[in-house]
Amino acid sequence: MENNEEIKASNFIKTILRKDIEEAKNDGRVHTRFPPEPNGYLHIGHAKSICLNFGIAEEFGGKCNLRFDDTNPLKEDTEYVDSIKEDVKWLGFEWGETEFYASDYFDKFYEFAVKLVTKGVAYVDSLTPEEIKEYRGNLKEPGKNSPYRDRTPDENLELLQKMKDGQFADGECVLRAKIDMSSPNINMRDPIMYRIANTEHHRTGDKWCIYPMYDFAHGLEDSIEGVTHSICTLEFEDHRPLYDCFLDQLEVFHPQQIEFARLNLTYTMMSKRNLLTLVNEGYVSGWDDPRMPTIAGLRRRGYTPASIRNFAEMIGVSKANSIVEYAQLEYCLREDLNKVAQRVMVVTDPLKVVITNYPEDETEMLTAENNPECEADGNREIPFCREIYIEKDDFMEDPPNKYFRLSPGKEMRLKHAYYITCDEVIKDDNGEVIELRCSYDPKSRGGWTDDGRRVKGTAHWVSAKHCIDAEIRMYDHLFTIPNPSRRKKGEVFTDNINPDSMKVVSALAEPSLASIEAGKHFQFLRIGYFTSDKDTTDGKPVFNKTVGLKDTWAKMKK
Numbered sequence: 001m002e003n004n005e006e007i008k009a010s011n012f013i014k015t016i017l018r019k020d021i022e023e024a025k026n027d028g029r030v031h032t033r034f035p036p037e038p039n040g041y042l043h044i045g046h047a048k049s050i051c052l053n054f055g056i057a058e059e060f061g062g063k064c065n066l067r068f069d070d071t072n073p074l075k076e077d078t079e080y081v082d083s084i085k086e087d088v089k090w091l092g093f094e095w096g097e098t099e100f101y102a103s104d105y106f107d108k109f110y111e112f113a114v115k116l117v118t119k120g121v122a123y124v125d126s127l128t129p130e131e132i133k134e135y136r137g138n139l140k141e142p143g144k145n146s147p148y149r150d151r152t153p154d155e156n157l158e159l160l161q162k163m164k165d166g167q168f169a170d171g172e173c174v175l176r177a178k179i180d181m182s183s184p185n186i187n188m189r190d191p192i193m194y195r196i197a198n199t200e201h202h203r204t205g206d207k208w209c210i211y212p213m214y215d216f217a218h219g220l221e222d223s224i225e226g227v228t229h230s231i232c233t234l235e236f237e238d239h240r241p242l243y244d245c246f247l248d249q250l251e252v253f254h255p256q257q258i259e260f261a262r263l264n265l266t267y268t269m270m271s272k273r274n275l276l277t278l279v280n281e282g283y284v285s286g287w288d289d290p291r292m293p294t295i296a297g298l299r300r301r302g303y304t305p306a307s308i309r310n311f312a313e314m315i316g317v318s319k320a321n322s323i324v325e326y327a328q329l330e331y332c333l334r335e336d337l338n339k340v341a342q343r344v345m346v347v348t349d350p351l352k353v354v355i356t357n358y359p360e361d362e363t364e365m366l367t368a369e370n371n372p373e374c375e376a377d378g379n380r381e382i383p384f385c386r387e388i389y390i391e392k393d394d395f396m397e398d399p400p401n402k403y404f405r406l407s408p409g410k411e412m413r414l415k416h417a418y419y420i421t422c423d424e425v426i427k428d429d430n431g432e433v434i435e436l437r438c439s440y441d442p443k444s445r446g447g448w449t450d451d452g453r454r455v456k457g458t459a460h461w462v463s464a465k466h467c468i469d470a471e472i473r474m475y476d477h478l479f480t481i482p483n484p485s486r487r488k489k490g491e492v493f494t495d496n497i498n499p500d501s502m503k504v505v506s507a508l509a510e511p512s513l514a515s516i517e518a519g520k521h522f523q524f525l526r527i528g529y530f531t532s533d534k535d536t537t538d539g540k541p542v543f544n545k546t547v548g549l550k551d552t553w554a555k556m557k558k
Contacts, residue, residue, distance in 0.1 A: 011317040013052070013231060013258055017060055020256075026228040030062030033227050034088070035218070037069045038080035038202075040272040041287040041294040042087045044308070044329070045263040051312035052260070053231055054093040065225055066095040069102045071217050073201040081202070083287070087295040092305045102217050103203045105224055109212045110164065112220060112250055113175060113193060117156045121249055122193060123149055124159035126173045135181070136189050142182035143189045149178060163196055166209045170196050177216075179245060187242045191215055219243030222255040230255045233262040234321065263315070264323045267477035268293045269484050274493055283497055284478075290533075290544045291478040291501050301475065302521060302531025302546030304340070307333040323483065330547045337529045337546065341521040342370045342377065345415065345460040346509045346543075348472060348527065350389035352435045352464065355420060358386040363465065366446075368416040382510055384417050387464035389508055394459040395436060397425060404457035406436070412457040415525060419444040419455055460525040462508050470509040471542040473533065476501050513541050521546070 021028050032053040036042060042050075057064035066088060070076050088095070116122035125148050127135065137143035151159075160175055162168060175194035183189055193216040198209045218239075222230045237259045247254045262270070269275065270293065278284045278292070287294050290301035298308065311332040315324050363385045371377040390406070399407040406412040411421045424437035443449055447458070480498045481487070487496060513522075518534040522543070530543040 012319065013229075013260060013317055014056065014059075016256075016258060017056065017229065020228075021060070029226075029228050030057060030060040031065075031226055031228045032057050032062065032231055033065035033067050033222065033225065035065075035067045035069050035221070036084050037072070037075075037214075038077065038084060039072065039075040040080060040276060041083050041296050043270055043272075043275065043293045043295065044265060044268070044298065045270045045293075047087075047091060047295055047308050048263045048312045048315070049231075049233070050088055050091055050093060051309050052317060054088075054095075055309075055313075056229075056231075058093075062228075063098055064093075064095065065098040065100055065227065067100040067102070067221060067225070069214060069218065069221070070201070070203065071102050071212050071214055072197075073199050073211065074197060076202055078202050083296060087299075090295070090299060090305055091308060100221075100225060101203060102212070102221055103201060105217070105221060106204060106208055106212070108224065109217055109220065112246075113160065113212075113216075114157065116177065116193075116246075116249060117160055117175070118153055119249065120153050121178050122156065123151050123176055123178055124156045124163065124173050125149070125176045125190075129171055132174070132192075136186065137181070139186065143186075145181050146176075146190070149190070160194075163194065163210050164208075166198065168196055170198055172196065175210075177242075177245070179242075185238055185241060187215070187239050188245070191242060215239055215242055216246065219247055219255070219257075220250075220252070223247060223253045226253065227255045230257040232257055232259050234259045234319070235262070259319070260317045261319060261321045264321065265293065265329065266323055266326045266482040267479050267484070268326065269479070269493060277494070278478075281494070283494060290473070290475055299519075300531075300534065301544050302337075302519075302529065303333055304336050304521075307336040310336070326477070333547050334529065334549075337521055337523070339373050340371075341523040341529055343368075343372070343523045343525055344510055344513060345382070345462055346470060346472070346507050346513075346524045346527065346530075347389045347391055347460065347462050347467075348505050348507045349392045350462075350508050351392040351395060351433065353388050353390055353420070353461075354435060354437050355386050355388070355440050356423070356437050357439045360386055362386070363463075366416050380512055382416065382512065383463045383466040385463050385465050388414070388461045389464055389467065390414075390459050390461045392433075394457075395422070395433065397433065405459060406438075406457065410457075411455050412459055413444075413447045413455045415458055415460050416447060417445070417461070418442070418447070419449070462510050466511045467508040468511055468514050469540060470507045470513065471535075471540070472505040472507045472530070472545065473543065474503045474505055474545045509541065514539055516541055523549075 034053045054064045125146050127146050135144050174192045176190045179188045181189045192213050194210045197211050200206050240257050288296035288300045311329050363383050365381040366384050367379050368382050395406045406422050408422050411419050418440040420438040420440045422438050426435035428434050478501045479496050481496050484493050484496050516532050518532050518536050520532045522530050528548040529546040531546045533542040533544050535542040
């Protein structure tokens with residue numbers, strides 16, 4: 001883990017673990033796991049689970065497995081496996097030799113299935129998928145038994161072998177657990193254990209044409225690996241009786257499942273299916289689009305590992321579902337970037353200023369501190385000359401009271417430079433201000449004078465002769481409503497996508513930004529925090545707006 005100030009709070013899961021350790025349950029072992037399905041990129045909700053599972057193992061001196069639940073070859077890909085490993089490492093966690101895959105246990109799962117069939121508690125069902133759905137019933141009505149439910153164990157073993165040998169087409173039959181078709185818990189109504197999928201697996205190739213269902217494999221994976229505490233989100237609470245049923249029938253090690261509330265974030269959707277729609281239908285540029293809630297997208301936008309870990313710790317762990325304000329995530333990011341981001345000057349809407357009493361051919365280098373929060377970051381030299389650019393909104397021709405920036409006859413401080421006074425306003429034929437003629441006070445170098453006069457307004461600037469072009473990508477929420485999952489009748493979730501979620505601005509930047517690597521954090525003075533994008537090329541930097549300077553969460557807390 002990198003060195004940073006992180007919050008460490010208690011929660012109900014840690015309370016359970018402490019009690020288990022005191023009672024020497026599992027010989028005092030703490031063994032957790034993070035078990036993603038490699039069918040998409042991880043998002044901020046997964047980051048909470050990563051921090052929880054790896055963090056608990058670290059805090060209690062235990063182990064945490066990274067295990068890929070790769071039981072569905074139709075949706076999985078090595079691209080997703082690689083991205084998941086990158087994300088977990090980037091967050092600051094290591095798994096060492098505890099990297100596992102559900103596919104490691106395919107032979108074992110099949111042995112378990114044969115054992116259940118032999119015991120008469122599993123059967124091969126030849127109903128069609130539509131019929132299985134119909135026979136299952138619903139929350140108000142019980143299901144009904146399949147006509148194939150009473151096949152003998154020998155019949156079922158023969159059919160299961162034929163399934164394994166590829167003698168049936170996809171969907172022609174399935175292996176089901178024989179539990180209770182009238183159970184009020186629909187998960188217990190003879191759930192499917194194996195289905196046929198005549199497709200190659202990203203790890204096992206064409207060895208298998210039947211694959212275990214997630215609900216059959218999941219609890220068994222934990223058991224095989226010796227996981228003591230299987231920490232899941234609340235939607236798996238109703239699945240726990242099924243996991244217990246399989247473990248009890250097979251008489252194997254029984255992990256303890258603990259459920260917690262998943263992360264819901266305003267202006268965000270966490271469904272992998274919906275995120276895939278955004279990617280496939282071109283609403284975003286890819287899984288790492290900076291507007292996406294994926295860890296890859298957050299990383300590209302400029303989020304730091306420490307900010308996400310601190311966010312996960314700050315919001316805590318509970319049993320009650322709730323929605324967290326996005327501003328709280330931004331607060332954690334802003335707190336971290338304030339300590340590490342270099343301060344630079346970039347003008348996004350330039351207005352030319354000519355300093356008439358400054359020598360025409362002269363350039364001087366001024367000293368600017370890189371980060372007032374970290375003296376070790378040192379200083380840099382920035383060029384100053386007769387012509388500069390400031391932001392258009394740092395000038396008003398007819399200002400209201402208490403306007404402290406530049407206006408005719410008024411004085412303003414240029415950050416790290418001099419005081420200037422506006423003497424003349426140049427306009428085009430349409431009456432638009434296109435240039436200011438100003439004079440400077442040579443004795444105010446560095447932004448101060450010996451006479452002690454007070455100049456309240458300060459503006460950032462760039463040298464017209466030395467500045468470079470930069471592309472700035474300004475981001476806003478991807479959705480226009482706080483809860484995109486709750487929409488008007490007849491709407492689909494894409495109806496609420498924000499058409500202004502990204503705006504590209506051509507800006508002028510100080511020359512120190514000409515040659516930078518992707519992923520560097522900066523504070524553009526008086527504008528916000530920005531991070532250099534992977535599209536950056538030498539001499540043409542591209543920046544993503546990471547977060548503004550305004551602290552919305554702090555105001556909300558007040």
